[in-house]
Amino acid sequence: MNMTVPNILTVLRLLAAPGVALMFLYFSRPAADWFALILFITAAITDWFDGYLARAWKQESKLGAMLDPIADKAMVVIALMVIVGYSSMSPWLVLPATFILFREVFVSGLREFLGDTAGTLKVTPLAKWKTTLQMVAIAILFAQGVFEHYLGMSAMGMGPEIFQDVMRGDVEDLHGLWWKHTGMVWTGNIGLILLWVAAFLTLITGWDYFRKAVPYLKD
Incomplete structure (x- = not known):
């Protein structure tokens, strides 16, 4: 090696x-x-x-x-x-993650079964885009965790009514709650959208690999 x-x-x-x-x-x-x-x-x-x-x-x-x-x-x-x-185990996050994990296990199993003929399942350009989208989505979702935790630290001990007053602008935002909340919402939404797109591409590429493997699965 x-x-x-x-x-x-x-x-x-x-x-x-x-x-x-x-x-x-x-x-x-x-x-x-x-x-x-x-x-x-x-x-x-x-x-x-x-x-x-x-x-x-x-x-x-x-x-x-x-x-x-x-x-x-x-x-x-x-x-x-x-x-x-x-996370809070939101289905909007769990479902695309499940699709992605299922596909990775499925394709890995196909490659293992095909053995010497696994070269049939070469990585396609669409699969590379899928991987890129997954990594971008995951990075953004990690960023959401940063915003979320800083928001929680800044709002600690603050009642929900005061928090809402700060967000509306009725009370001066001394701790930067507005930009932390905005960052959390935007990174969360963008990350989820990209993860769903990546999950969709994941299923398409998974089906493409299965279609290519079908001739080798026949008795």
Whole structure:
């Protein structure tokens, strides 16, 4: 195995996947949200760099081809698990996350079953767009957690009536409640919309892989 720079970046991204969850184990919020967000974005950026460098330096390898999709899936699956676990379990979040996780398990099972013929299920451009959308959506949802926690800290001990008065502008906003609430709402809505679009693309690419695998599933 040749540990080139692109392969090292891929391995680091793979190791960063569980690191996202560990941030919430070793740090309190909102520090954990910040560290998870920074770690996830950094790892997502390496997803572009390792492929670009491998092609530019002609260092494409079987190890990289094997680890790259695993690292992507690990990042997405673990990050979604953390986000759903720290959410209010809203079905608007749980459903797209379920579709994405189901597809990843299903396609991985197909590839394992096909064995030597798994090359039939090569990553398509639409699947790459799907992965990009997933990572952008997850990063934005991590940002929502940051806004949400800072809003909760600023509103601590404040009654609902006073909070509403501040949001209406009847009471001076001394703690920045308005921009924290606005940031929380916008990142939450944008993140959810992108996650649903990613889930839709996930189902389309999953069906495409299944269709390609059907001839190899016949007795």
